[in-house]
Amino acid sequence: MSFHFVIMCLAIANSEIMRTEASMVQEREEHIKNSDKQCNTSVCKEAVAKMLSSINYYADPCEEFHEYICGNQITDNKPMSKKHLGLLRRYFKKNGNAQSEKYILDFRRFYESCIAFDPTFDFIENMKFIKKYTSTNLTGVFIESILTQSMLFFDVGMKIGEEDGSYIFQIGSPGKNALKTELRDWSVxxxxxxxxxxxxxxxxxxxxxxxxxxxxxxxxxxxxxxxxxxxxxxxxxxxxxxxxxxxxxxxxxxxxxxxxTVRHINNTDKCASIPINMFNKKYGVIEWKTFFEGLASKTFTGNELVEIYNVEFMNGIFSHMKNYDERGLVELLQEFSSFQFYTHFLRHYKDRTLFCMDLSQQLMPDVTNVILYDVKSSLQINNSFSNLKKIFDDVKNILKNFLSESSLDDDTKSSYEKKLSKLELGLIRSGDRNRTHNNYLSLVVTKNYMTNLQNLLKNYRRTLFSLVGKKSSAETLLNFFVGPFTNTPKTFYPSNFVVWHPPLYDEQYFYLSNYLGVAKLGLLLAQEVAKHFDPIGRLFRTGDVSTASNDYYSVIISNTEKILYEYYLKTPYTFHGTSIDFLSINGSHFINEMIADYTAFRISTHYFETNTIRERLPWIFNNITEEQIFIIAAAQEFCGRYSKAEFLRNIIEGRRLPFPIKIQNMMSNSPSFSKAFKCSDGSAMTLDSSVMVQFPYKSEAIYYEYEEPSLSNDF
Known part of the structure; x- marks a missing residue:
């Protein structure tokens, strides 16, 4: 494929940018009437152009599939892009006037104060402001530190309780909260x-x-x-x-x-849930009931459960605090808080407009949701609902058939099928105007950025913590815990919801060829469904079936570990032309993710093979088959900008499976991949059929005998 051909594709796609939503719907409906017709809609051209231009045609798909499909990728995968910035700025040009809702004006005023802020102007007064503290009482200092996300010792977040699905407090090491309750890139x-x-x-x-x-x-x-x-x-x-x-x-x-500093996230960290009234006896130091009430601005009985994440960590923290008297702890926390704000205010940003809009939408996610659902028409939202609902239901039915054909015992099958039937796709049609209105009634936003930031930090967390004790729902999850610009579905254990912001997802997926839509949307939804049945997900809301299925899962875990160590993490590992040597890796962090991934790809390929309309696509010649196009389109959802530094940190810190290995895991465990690309035995992307791992498998899997690699949790 020539470079000039790719440029032609992009040029044609760009010429089609100016189009109306109604015209896209009309184009799509015309092509659905005749499945043999080539998809010449503007969105088809744009999607195919992007797909083809991302491919590195010099790479061998059977050896370096990630490099093959992502090698020329230019898409930015930042949470806040210039496209999002432009959308919000255009909205405020039309709507940020005196007649607008107070929360809309608050958003605009904060953004403008952030843009106008210059830390070098009135420098001495700014430094004095950083050293001002609203409380000198130790419990009050703890509250202030948590609300402004500048607590030195630990953090307080939230999770969904397992007993009744209500929101509960979670306390533990910073950055490890089950739900998003902290700002991205905020801390020093x-x-x-x-x-x-x-x-x-x-x-x-x-x-x-x-x-x-x-x-x-x-x-x-x-x-x-x-x-x-x-x-x-x-x-x-x-x-x-x-x-x-x-x-x-x-x-x-x-x-x-x-x-x-924790270099590795230990997935087996012990957790414990105790009532608020027990904290004074267990940890002392502060008045804990007053502390939690101060965070949520509401009264508690003291019987409410709080999950302690990583009990050993928290015990060590409070043992360390005994080295200080109350005054010493106050000084320690206040000084670190000042240092935190200092580093934020003096930070240099390449694009301050992008930074300020990103900070605004993080601090006011509910306001951003109201705005973004407003700018999308009911036609697009309704179309998104129907498309996603159909794909989600189809994905569930495919997995249901896989479960029924598996060698799981009958009781476990029945339990899993009941759980599967309860999974819901959580969607919303608009932001929550009434709740959002109430959340900002007492907030004062001025032209002073430093004051605004402190007030909004407190308002953000108090709004979240006020949900403690209330039942979780798709509405609250989407309005507060899933970023407004997040374009992938999310699962929250033990909730039965898979939630998504459908109208905010790239509109092209709803108007392009049917099987490309399944490749992109189907795989993402299948991943979230599959997470509910990996070795961790199976334990939530399935009844007491863990004992009966333990042997079944132990086979899958054992075989998945084998292919990770013996096939995917061979040293040296070559990535972006660099040979990376490593001594030992604790791959146990990635096993659940791997199982969910190859299960999801198995579901989506089955969907493609049995239940899709095959429209011919523009600029696709006979040397690229429909099967190859489907696989490329699905896998390119994991491209974006991915650096060697991210690869290294993900491997060592166990944060997530690096994208190249993620793609290799899905593809090499699928007979469909090697067949589509005609990969020979022994190629990097081909596993022998006796080694492939499938969940749920039909017959008894083979136990492989191999020497357990030497693992180390400390480098």
Whole structure:
């Protein structure tokens, strides 16, 4: 495929950008009437152009499928893009006037105060503001630190309780909350990680790297950069306040941060749920009932359960606190809070307009939802509903058939089928205007960015924490815990909902060829459904069937571990032309994700083979088959910008399965892939049929005998 051909595709696609929604619907309906007709709609041309232009035709799909489908990918996968920024700015040009709802005006005023903020202007007053504290009482300082997301020791988030599906508090290590209750890239810790991640990426530009050594350098970079920021903070405070700053408290804070850095996320961390009234006896230090009531601005009986995530971590935290008296703890927390705000205010942003809009929509997700559902017409929303609902139901039926044909015992089959029938696709048709109106009644937004930020941070978390004790629902999950611009479905255990913002998803998927829509939407939905039946998901809302199915799952887990270590994580691993050496990897973090992924791809390929309309696509020649197009379209959902630094950190920290291995896992476990691309035995993307893992499998799987790799949790 020539470069000029790709440019032609993009040029034709771009010429079709100006189109109306009604015309897209009309185009699509005309082609559905005749499935033999080539899909010449503008969205088909645009989708095919993007797909073809992303392919690196020099790569061998049987050896480097990720490089083959993503090698020329130019799509930005940031949560907030310039496309989203433009949409919101156009909305405010028309609607951000005095007649608008207060919450709309609050959003606009905060965004404008962020744009106008200059940390160097009135510098001394800004530094004095950072050192102002609203509370000197230890319990009050704890509340303030949690609400402004600047707590040194731990964090408070939320999760869905297993007993009745209500929201409950979750307390534990920062950044490990089950539901999104923190801002992305807000903390000084995240800032340092991002900057050192850029340095790490530059260091990986050589032909060969040692992963453990590179990660050690990354950790050293974080320590050095944190100290650099601390020294700058102390000098600026000395200049602004004209007196010695509390250097001891800050240094103690940084020492603590270094000790609590966790390089690996241990999925078996022990959790415990205890009532609020038990916290005074277990941990002491503060008045815990007052603390939780201050977070949620509501009264509790004290019998409400709170989940402690990682009990050992929390025990260690409060053991460490015993080294300080009450005044010492207050100084420690206040100094770290000042340091946190200082690093935020002085941070440099390449595109401040994008940063400010992203910060605004994170702090006011409910307002953003109202706006985004307003700009989408009822025609598109209704079309999204019907399309997604059909695909979701089809995916469930396919998995139901797989379960019924499997070698699971009858009781487990029955239990899983009941669970499957209860899974719902949670969608909303509009933002919640009434709730949003009430959430901002008492909020005051002025031209002062620093005051606005503190007030909105508190309002954001208090709004979320006010949901504690209330039943979870698709509406609250989508309005508060799923980013308004998130274009993928989400599962929240133990809820039966798979939730999505359908009208915000790329509109092309609803108007292009049927089987391409299934490739993209079907695979994403199948992944979320499959998560409910991986080794973790099966334990939620299925009754006591874990004992009966333990042997069944142990086979799948064992065989999945085998292919991960012996096929996917061979050292050295080549990624983007760099050979990466590593000593040992704890792959147990990825097993559940792998099982859900290859199950989802099995469901979506079955869907494609049995239940799709095959329309011919523009610019597709005979050397590219429909089967290949389907697989390429599905796998390209995992392209985006993916760096070597992300690959390395995902592997070592166990955050998520790196995209190249994620794609390899799905494709190599599918006989459809090697057949479609005519891959020979022994190629990187081909597993022998005796090694492939399928869930749910029909007959008894083979137990493989292999030596367990030496795993280490500490590098």
């Amino acid at each position: 810790i995240q800032q340092v990680e991002n900057e050192c991640g850029e340095h790490l990426e530059k260091s990986l530009s050589t032909k060969s790297v040692n992963m453990e050594k590179s990660y050690e350098n990354f950790e050293k970079c974080k320590d050095d950069l944190m100290m650099k920021y601390a020294e700058r903070y102390q000098k600026d405070m000395q200049f602004a306040l004209g007196e010695s700053n509390n250097n001891v408290a800050l240094q103690d804070s940084l020492k603590f941060l270094k000790r609590m």
